Amino acid sequence: MSYDWDDMRVFLAVGRGESLSKAGKTLKMDPATVGRRVARLEERLGAALFAKSVQGYVLNSEGERLLAHAMRAETALAQGAEEVHGEAGQLSGVVRIGAPDGSANYLLPQVCAAICDENPGLEVQIVALPRVFNLSKREADMAITLSRPTAGRLMAQKIADYKLHLAATQGYLDAHPKIKTLKDLKGHRVIGYIPDMIFDKEVDYLGQTGVDRVTLASNSVAVQVNWVRQGAGLAIVHDFCMPTLPDIRRVLEDKISLTRTFYLVRHLDDRRVERLNRFAEAVTLGLRREVALLEGAT
Numbered sequence: 001m002s003y004d005w006d007d008m009r010v011f012l013a014v015g016r017g018e019s020l021s022k023a024g025k026t027l028k029m030d031p032a033t034v035g036r037r038v039a040r041l042e043e044r045l046g047a048a049l050f051a052k053s054v055q056g057y058v059l060n061s062e063g064e065r066l067l068a069h070a071m072r073a074e075t076a077l078a079q080g081a082e083e084v085h086g087e088a089g090q091l092s093g094v095v096r097i098g099a100p101d102g103s104a105n106y107l108l109p110q111v112c113a114a115i116c117d118e119n120p121g122l123e124v125q126i127v128a129l130p131r132v133f134n135l136s137k138r139e140a141d142m143a144i145t146l147s148r149p150t151a152g153r154l155m156a157q158k159i160a161d162y163k164l165h166l167a168a169t170q171g172y173l174d175a176h177p178k179i180k181t182l183k184d185l186k187g188h189r190v191i192g193y194i195p196d197m198i199f200d201k202e203v204d205y206l207g208q209t210g211v212d213r214v215t216l217a218s219n220s221v222a223v224q225v226n227w228v229r230q231g232a233g234l235a236i237v238h239d240f241c242m243p244t245l246p247d248i249r250r251v252l253e254d255k256i257s258l259t260r261t262f263y264l265v266r267h268l269d270d271r272r273v274e275r276l277n278r279f280a281e282a283v284t285l286g287l288r289r290e291v292a293l294l295e296g297a298t
Contacts, residue, residue: 095124106240127140148263161261169249170249181252185252189234191216199219225237225245
């Protein structure tokens, strides 16, 4: 029995997007046509591939099994195209990288812009979300994480360590009681993450400060940094963000000094995709340089 690869492309898009409309946007295809293509594939296979409801299309057990094979075929086709095109030329096509919004806002823009300067045919998409990315569903080609993955067909490499400190503007510190010990923090407004939206244990910073209440909270690093910039309170701030903050001052630097690590995570099936290997190498080196540069400027 022969199969149309275009039907498999549709299946992959629906499996990743879990809806006909999302798949249609990805494929530039009408959702009704996407639905017909899925139905045609299911008819040819003699099996349903999705649990369908008003919420969308979710892969069932048969669909999950087919997804694994379809992804391997997709990777093999990409590898073949690269071998024909040649590996020595410039990078081209689209690469999507997922990242928590701290690195996505303050590191990746300049790193990826520099890579695109050297590779005019390359398109880079940065998905900035404070959560863990599902690479198996191809939400991104690769992701920056704060912890090594412990499950799934994934590979991870360390990018760099980075530092964080408690900080506020000099204006805030001048207008509020002096801070000489950890106990003094209880009289101050503290900025941090929304407790039930902490997506990784590595961003649960405030446990090391003794502070048990966050007055201004957001799941976004950029929002937290903007509060600090406005003199709204104290927060644990990435050292690489500090050059963007005028009048910033570290607080209790000898008592609160944190070190965390960025990892680059990729799907194991992509280890032979030379285009992604080269982009991963470039973004890793660029991020290491940028962290060192910005921390040195603090």
